[in-house]
Amino acid sequence: MAIEKVILAYSGGLDTSCILKWLLEKKYEVICVMADVGQQEDFEAARQKALKIGAQKVIVADVKQSFVEHYIWPAVQMGLIYEERYLLGTSLARPCISVALVKAAQEHGAKYLAHGATGKGNDQVRFELCAYALQPNLKIIAPWRDVEFCSRFQGRLDLIEYARESGIEVSAKPTAPWSTDANIMHISYESGVLEDPSHVAPSSLYELTVDPLTQAPQRTVRLTIYFERGLPTHVEDLASSRVYSTPLEILKFLNDLGGTYGIGRIDIVENRYVGLKSRGVYETPGGTILYTAHQDLEVFSLDREVLRTKQLLRDRMADYVYNGFWFSPEALYVRRCIELAQERVSGQVTVELAPGYCRAVARKAAAASGGLYNEQLVSMDVHGGYVPQDAGGFIAINAVRIREHVRAFGPYEVKESTSKETK
């Protein structure tokens, strides 16, 4: 049998280094691909390490710009949030990384794709569904689901032992008692001591954001974020009047400033696609600020009923993205629908940052018309074309069903606690 080429999603860490070695033992020719999505990593050191282990080639693909423009920005535009709290930092990176992996496979004629994602997690699903979508005949090697691999490496110690035997350098640095995933959007923490959800996460864990109480500036700061069709176009720091205009620039600025303010920390239990509940801690400083601003502008800009439908679609899309279906018929479709709704989401929002949180404090439509917000119409002082008398009929007709229920089935039940009446 001819030697088969494998693309390995390589991180430079212990797991994928051992997997690299193991693949070589299995007589594969291995090309390592490292996607730079903004994680702090010594890519050059990792490259040397992989080459030393025996990788035929190591590709470092800087996909940060793609990640921000084609994954994070659309997520902001769509208002994606998983189970109402998680901004999908890892979920969004996976399809972007998969594109780089599949591209490498296509360029080098590799039939196999290997990754170090575990068998209990979401990432295996995300990588593989994306890979199948982009290159349907690609074959996956997932060592952590391989019976032989799993029985050989039953824990971290087995990997270290194997690394030592194989001359793979093992970091002297003691590993954190949790695992992390970092990119330009966020850092996530899970496993290890975090597996007990009743155990408060240690404060030393956070890397992207400072402790709001003790390390953040004790003053608020305001930013104005401009959107066109739901996409952030530029951000103005109102204190310095500096303006940030490209997606990458904007995100970096918001991450830095948000990080300084300790903004965007969450500690949650979430539902994984494979049926488990897992506990995760996330830091998403810039993403949190953008989400807050976009949400504010969207409710401000959209017709109420359009908003209702859009949010329904948004909830579906968030599940698709979390579950790994970025490239799927349903995600393509729903995304286009949401984009249609965003045609009206243009304007600016002023967000106030304070230690630990941010909130919208002012907003304005891009349209000279003021968009759907109508100061005359809502004013207590002028009519603005509204005829108050109409409301009586509106209420009466809405009451028809409510009264009919009483007629047909008797009075509504009213629960009351003992109340005191002063006479």
Next chain:
Amino acid sequence: MAIEKVILAYSGGLDTSCILKWLLEKKYEVICVMADVGQQEDFEAARQKALKIGAQKVIVADVKQSFVEHYIWPAVQMGLIYEERYLLGTSLARPCISVALVKAAQEHGAKYLAHGATGKGNDQVRFELCAYALQPNLKIIAPWRDVEFCSRFQGRLDLIEYARESGIEVSAKPTAPWSTDANIMHISYESGVLEDPSHVAPSSLYELTVDPLTQAPQRTVRLTIYFERGLPTHVEDLASSRVYSTPLEILKFLNDLGGTYGIGRIDIVENRYVGLKSRGVYETPGGTILYTAHQDLEVFSLDREVLRTKQLLRDRMADYVYNGFWFSPEALYVRRCIELAQERVSGQVTVELAPGYCRAVARKAAAASGGLYNEQLVSMDVHGGYVPQDAGGFIAINAVRIREHVRAFGPYEVKESTSKETK
């Protein structure tokens, strides 16, 4: 024609005092009802004022306990939030107050109910739909929709003039350039200077919460909130070990503490049921803490798919409540459905309060089983009955549709920014 009795929802303020006088001019016999839902008010002074103007009787109904137990607590249990931000403090009070009004009408044989809500707002809808539900043949007098009343009183000055002429005392205190609605759950601010949504609300506006930055304690504090079937049962202040057990006690404690921390401020534009967009500022300290804790426990406790359906129902219920349909066939139905889902939401959540915000940091199921969170199952170290190999098939079958799409319609479009590849 015999003299007709009217129940007037009386507040002691300028508007309802003038309405009282106007109703008396119209030859109605007026019984004023003041529902004490926790607003700061000198009810005795208001009573004397109404009697002096000519009210036949003034009833002060203390419905705080009902409000907390039968409106706020269910809202916490259901996780109600309107347009993702507003915790419905005013919307929930309206049906509770309506019960008191209708009860007074029934006790005194009044055929009419009068209120001072404006013709552009939600409250007219809420009061009247509730009234029609509880007493279908009640007749509503809404002066602010009455053509004659509106043409006579075209602004605040006309009311003041009328009050002076009629010997109604007018508060010397200058009125705030916005209007407020307060109860034990929250204070809302709208109108006046707030009508311009691009204008930041003045910091002097907030009454329930302090400025987080300058007035809140500069340390965090943790509380453990216990829930049974989604309802808060008691709260433990972990610092003092004090425990609060009745709904009223819990809410007061959380409001006080949350207020001290400046928690629960929002500044939003929302969609009114009558079709307008309006800007509102809200302070909901205790409600925000309870919402945060319940949300955390719910995602932790419920099966993923049950949660999805429950949230869909929750979104519908939030609209019903906001729109005034508390007593309606649909609200009764959906509420019962949500309560079914809450059967499993029992346990405790530890919430950390910091200046300006709070967040869940730990949680635990009431069940000895640990509920649906399974530390063994999610662990990276033990299998816990999970067979990683199964995930491969899971992914492959999920990929069937994804690949079919490619077969039938060609490759998925991949957007890429220029990326640099280091070799």
Next chain:
Amino acid sequence: MAIEKVILAYSGGLDTSCILKWLLEKKYEVICVMADVGQQEDFEAARQKALKIGAQKVIVADVKQSFVEHYIWPAVQMGLIYEERYLLGTSLARPCISVALVKAAQEHGAKYLAHGATGKGNDQVRFELCAYALQPNLKIIAPWRDVEFCSRFQGRLDLIEYARESGIEVSAKPTAPWSTDANIMHISYESGVLEDPSHVAPSSLYELTVDPLTQAPQRTVRLTIYFERGLPTHVEDLASSRVYSTPLEILKFLNDLGGTYGIGRIDIVENRYVGLKSRGVYETPGGTILYTAHQDLEVFSLDREVLRTKQLLRDRMADYVYNGFWFSPEALYVRRCIELAQERVSGQVTVELAPGYCRAVARKAAAASGGLYNEQLVSMDVHGGYVPQDAGGFIAINAVRIREHVRAFGPYEVKESTSKETK
């Protein structure tokens, strides 16, 4: 005061003739507009009648083609059906007619629009919402909601009396004990003897369709209907090989043939937008055939998850259309979303017509690829790229949540009737 012009939606019948007269008495200048949406009507006689009564002008607008192309065809494309049974024949005609009315108002500088729709029905809502959308400052005159008009004309006899006095000719033909609304899509029947929902509608009522049992041909016939992006493009009568190609031609052919077969009768109780339940009988021969064919092609063509979202949107759209919101932000939005889904709905369906019903019996994709239906993939004889072994893992992972529920909360309840076991 200058004489004001009114556009009257005129039908030639007793009601609108009396309304015409009444408007003239009120000193309005009245322009009658009759929209020809395909109803059987002697428009010339009606014109003469109106002119004789005193109409300044009578416009007969033949909007049949617009109705079919811009209302019925989109409804077929979207798969609109109200409460799962009603194909919206009347609801779709209303916005089309409204366009003609508003156009007349604009051309003749009329500020008023009058119609003869009742105060309990849906049509008043549909006409007026459309009118407000198209000409926001138009004023509506709805005599059946006018207190003076209603007290003067308390029943049909009052109208007849008024007609006699005013020299309006009254049809000698006895009126049917129900009311009807007819257009090129359907005829609806309601009111009168139909108001008792437990009373079977008389068989003499049906006008568009024959009695299937006694009057329809006692043989089946097959048609092939071709769709592009969800829109019918042509229909082939397989018996005669005749092909029908324009929307109007297709609908007329299907109505004729469907009518001959007694297809498309329903007898339902429906929920009106104003909160009432009403009983209606409908005949929609061609529409039923088109709905059947489109539904079949759609499930055949669309990815399962795209279909799920599309149907959710479809249900919303059906409510919008029924309730009169054809021209509304939400209908515009949702319609565009549905149209996106229809991009893949191209192909042909063979429908078999039998006395009283029709059903799809064969279908084929337009794409050479066969679209998403994959005979190889589903075949019991070849693999077609499907790996059966994967299904085991798929099931096992899907079972994770199911088993966790047992672990946490005990066994699922199983209900059993006494069963006999033969040994």
Next chain:
Amino acid sequence: MAIEKVILAYSGGLDTSCILKWLLEKKYEVICVMADVGQQEDFEAARQKALKIGAQKVIVADVKQSFVEHYIWPAVQMGLIYEERYLLGTSLARPCISVALVKAAQEHGAKYLAHGATGKGNDQVRFELCAYALQPNLKIIAPWRDVEFCSRFQGRLDLIEYARESGIEVSAKPTAPWSTDANIMHISYESGVLEDPSHVAPSSLYELTVDPLTQAPQRTVRLTIYFERGLPTHVEDLASSRVYSTPLEILKFLNDLGGTYGIGRIDIVENRYVGLKSRGVYETPGGTILYTAHQDLEVFSLDREVLRTKQLLRDRMADYVYNGFWFSPEALYVRRCIELAQERVSGQVTVELAPGYCRAVARKAAAASGGLYNEQLVSMDVHGGYVPQDAGGFIAINAVRIREHVRAFGPYEVKESTSKETK
């Protein structure tokens, strides 16, 4: 290793007979279970066949009554229909059969469950998810997903060869060029010649229903079906006045009569849970009649908004049942929610049967009040408490958003075909 016991879901056919033999070869001890869900089968002959092949024991479990009472009746009550056309006859039988299989496993201490469902189908999912739910540690043997089995038996001829070698009798009767699944609710047909969806199914295929045109009685017949809380309680044949009262009796009667009328045939392409599209032909005579009646009563009985939510839940439940999740947290939950809605669905519906179809023609509430249908309220002749004047305000307020859209974004686009205007 001790000999392991296997429960085999046995049908008496070629496949499961060969599987039985194969399991015996693998040294399992095999107990065959045949669940009688109403299929036409010579169970005694099948038992003898299995015993002759070597089954240790053959259990024939008559679960017809359970099937009707605990699966079909709830499905009628919930109004379950998959992709708007399929009444789920096979999907509903699977959990019922699984209960019998798991019961046998528990009684005989078997750790294994084997079935003959294919790897591409839904039934494997349904059987296994139910089995895992009911006995989480049960192990599944699915020969059609077993690599060795599949490579040994690549087609029907291999099985016949194996049967001959093994002394398993092979039916002399030529097999139909499709496969069927039958039970008391329906017969399904798929595969073979049906795999080409553009090929019309042969008329000889249908077993439960006659050809409507040539074999059904050429007269209509009416039945009144009574429901309590959405469940059919009895059926009266209006011609004979005979009444059928138990679920089994009712279903048999409706199947017989419906079959005589050729009612309940559909020919569809559906979306399987494993991601394929497949073509199926189904006959569900009694189920179709019950669905029709229940649907009519439900829209008649339920408040409009309750109905909307119920239908959303129904659509979810239909997917759960089709996909095999009968025993799952989500199905338990959603089913209870739907049952709550059915509390009001009591009354009677008269259904007219005609050759090939049936339809509701009259309905009546059980409540003396008439339930929510209010003849007075809807009447054109009396007010019934409805104030027509209110509708004007109702419409005007509903128009606020519609007009605001025009103000902010300009006129709605109106598409028009050339229309002729007669002057």
